[in-house]
C-alpha cells in the first residue's frame with residue numbers, strides 16, 4: 001500500500017507570520033558566523049482543505065511576552081511581535097468554522113504560543129505529549145493546552161518518501177505527517193501537496209535555517225546537545241528530507257527565506 005499523491009485541486013497553503021526573534025548565525029547552523037544575526041521566523045501555515053483546514057503550528061500568541069518571560073534567561077532573545085494568527089484570521093474575514101485544528105510540528109513554546117487565542121483541537125503525537133509533560137524550562141505548551149481539546153494520532157500508514165511510517169490526515173495524500181523524532185521525541189514533518197501540484201515539507205525545527213537543507217549543516221555541536229533529544233535521529237531525518245529532491249519545497253519553521261512565495265491570507 002502506498003499513499004496516493006493525487007490531491008484535491010482546492011488545497012492551498014498560506015503563511016501567517018506572527019513575529020521574529022534574533023539568533024546569532026553561529027548558533028543557528030554549523031559554519032554560521034558570530035557576526036551575522038538571523039531573524040528567526042515565528043510563522044504559522046494555514047493549509048486549506050475541503051474537509052477542514054489545519055494550521056501547521058501557531059506562532060506567537062497574544063500572551064507571547066508572558067510566555068517569553070517564563071523561559072530560562074538563556075532562551076530569551078530580542079524579538080518583534082506582529083499580529084497573532086487569531087488576529088490575522090479575523091482581519092481576513094476567515095470563517096473559523098472551517099478550522100479543524102492545529103497540527104504541531106512539536107511542542108516548544110515558539111510553535112504553540114498562539115494556541116492561547118485559538119480554541120480549536122490540537123493535533124499531536126502521543127510521544128510529543130509525553131515529551132511536553134516532562135519538559136523542563138518550557139511550560140508554555142502545558143499552559144496553553146490546559147483547556148483545549150488535545151487529540152493524539154498514530155502513524156498507521158505505510159513508509160512514505162523515505163520515512164518509516166505516515167499518518168495521512170484525510171486519506172487523500174494532501175496532508176501527510178511523518179515521524180521525525182530527533183529535535184523532540186515526538187517531532188514530525190508535515191508534507192502538503194497543493195492543488196497546484198507543489199509539495200511542501202514543513203520540517204519544524206529539524207533544521208533552524210535553510211543551510212540545514214541546502215548544505216546539510218546541522219545545528220552546531222553545543223546547540224545539538226542543548227536543543228535536540230536525539231541528534232543522530234535529526235541527522236538521519238535531515239538526510240531523508242534532503243533526499244526529497246528539488247521537487248519539494250522544504251520549509252524549516254524559523255527560516256524567513258523559506259516562506260518566500262507562500263501567499264499571505266488575503
Ligand SMILES: [Zn+2]
Nearest residue numbers: 108110111205
Ligand atoms: Zn522552534
